[in-house]
Amino acid sequence: MSLLEISVLPGKGRGYRATSDIPIGTVLHVSDPLATTLSQEWTPETCLWCFDFAYPKKQKTKALTEPEKLTLSLQWSVAPKHLSFKDMLFCSHTCKLSCQTSLSSDWIPTLAMHYRLDCEFKNTCNNLPITKAAPIEPEFSKHIDLNNDEALSTWLNQAWACLTDPLDLSKKDLHDSDLSMSRLIGACILRSQNAPTLFQDLLVIQNNELSHFRTHFNASLYPTNPQQLPLHCTKEVYLSLIPDDLLDVMALYCFFARSMTKPLHNVPLISGITHNLFRSIFFRERANSFGLWEMGSDEVANATGGVSDDLELLGFGIYPSAVYFNHSCDANVIKVRDGRSMKFISRRMIDEGEEACISYGSVDDDVRSRRQRLLEHYHFICQCTRCTQEDLIIR
Ligand SMILES: C[S@@+](CC[C@H](N)C(=O)[O-])C[C@H]1O[C@@H](n2cnc3c(N)ncnc32)[C@H](O)[C@@H]1O
Numbered sequence: 001m002s003l004l005e006i007s008v009l010p011g012k013g014r015g016y017r018a019t020s021d022i023p024i025g026t027v028l029h030v031s032d033p034l035a036t037t038l039s040q041e042w043t044p045e046t047c048l049w050c051f052d053f054a055y056p057k058k059q060k061t062k063a064l065t066e067p068e069k070l071t072l073s074l075q076w077s078v079a080p081k082h083l084s085f086k087d088m089l090f091c092s093h094t095c096k097l098s099c100q101t102s103l104s105s106d107w108i109p110t111l112a113m114h115y116r117l118d119c120e121f122k123n124t125c126n127n128l129p130i131t132k133a134a135p136i137e138p139e140f141s142k143h144i145d146l147n148n149d150e151a152l153s154t155w156l157n158q159a160w161a162c163l164t165d166p167l168d169l170s171k172k173d174l175h176d177s178d179l180s181m182s183r184l185i186g187a188c189i190l191r192s193q194n195a196p197t198l199f200q201d202l203l204v205i206q207n208n209e210l211s212h213f214r215t216h217f218n219a220s221l222y223p224t225n226p227q228q229l230p231l232h233c234t235k236e237v238y239l240s241l242i243p244d245d246l247l248d249v250m251a252l253y254c255f256f257a258r259s260m261t262k263p264l265h266n267v268p269l270i271s272g273i274t275h276n277l278f279r280s281i282f283f284r285e286r287a288n289s290f291g292l293w294e295m296g297s298d299e300v301a302n303a304t305g306g307v308s309d310d311l312e313l314l315g316f317g318i319y320p321s322a323v324y325f326n327h328s329c330d331a332n333v334i335k336v337r338d339g340r341s342m343k344f345i346s347r348r349m350i351d352e353g354e355e356a357c358i359s360y361g362s363v364d365d366d367v368r369s370r371r372q373r374l375l376e377h378y379h380f381i382c383q384c385t386r387c388t389q390e391d392l393i394i395r
Helices: 066-076 093-124 149-164 176-194 196-203 209-216 235-241 244-261 275-285 298-304 367-378 385-394
Strands: 004-009 013-018 027-031 035-038 143-145 228-230 290-293 313-318 333-338 341-346
Touching (some): 013 027, 093 244, 149 209, 149 275, 176 244, 196 275, 275 313
Antiparallel strands (some): 333 341
């Protein structure tokens, strides 16, 4: 029987609860990723499969052997020297094989996705930036309430359709992190096309698009109607209302969709990229994915809740079965990476029925700073026992 069950918890949505008394040091749960991505900075030193980190050496096993490269070069009409896949290296042939076996028919499309992103990344860096319109006090004769989920979803659908068709929004500078995020989204999209049951696991994850918008929307620009948005806007008005952070997401979608669909020799296209699909992945990844940290000693992990300043962040992964761990500023569970898997281990005795929580980052500050950080990064006001008690004291 599983040690954890999913329950709905007041003020927190779903969460994991212990189904029996659990002693300290128990492995409560092990989760494998649906999709992962490496930070661009560490791709030469990190195994794409097991995340072995070989710094300062580079990983030796390449994605393609020389004969494989020649075959692909002929099929795609691309010179072999361009098919180097420097961001897809492995620590061993075994890891490469495991990756290929796991991806199965997605292996070649994955190579195509990486190649396309690299080519477009080089092109896009010279594109024009988004022209952000000055704030306009819009016509509020017909409006929606910012706090109405259904109305805000419809409004956002209209904004996305208007602003991303044609795919003309570009960021001034694309960053390495945009490339990493694009690879993660690309991996999820390939799963959605070729392994739809695996993709269903992603769709049960909480979608943070609305909370993301509400956190970033600058209501103070419109003092007369701070909680309202005008219905049926022109493109210019959408541009002035949409927070910069969201415009960047839209521009990333445009970059991603262009990369996957534009003619590029005979490199296969990745079709079916819509803003709805992109958003449904992007805003689930936001605040739900796990950092892939360089592995430290167990003592470091125990002392820091799994993360330490001395360790490098090698990438990110989506672990669908692990997203039900809510945050607590006094967590009873730590997360420890074990190769590709995430292990969740009790750091003290957990009683039957008690919630099993991890920490989403540093918990050293006072309650105000902790809550502020969680709101900015994860879009929620922490309701853990420690915050609730400390908040009562300072009031
Ligand atoms: C990784 S998900 C955890 C599962 C989520 N509760 C669900 O229903 O899918 C993170 C989200 O859970 C909620 N959450 C997690 N910890 C919380 C806490 N301490 N207080 C309030 N909400 C919390 C927030 O909505 C946060 O964005």
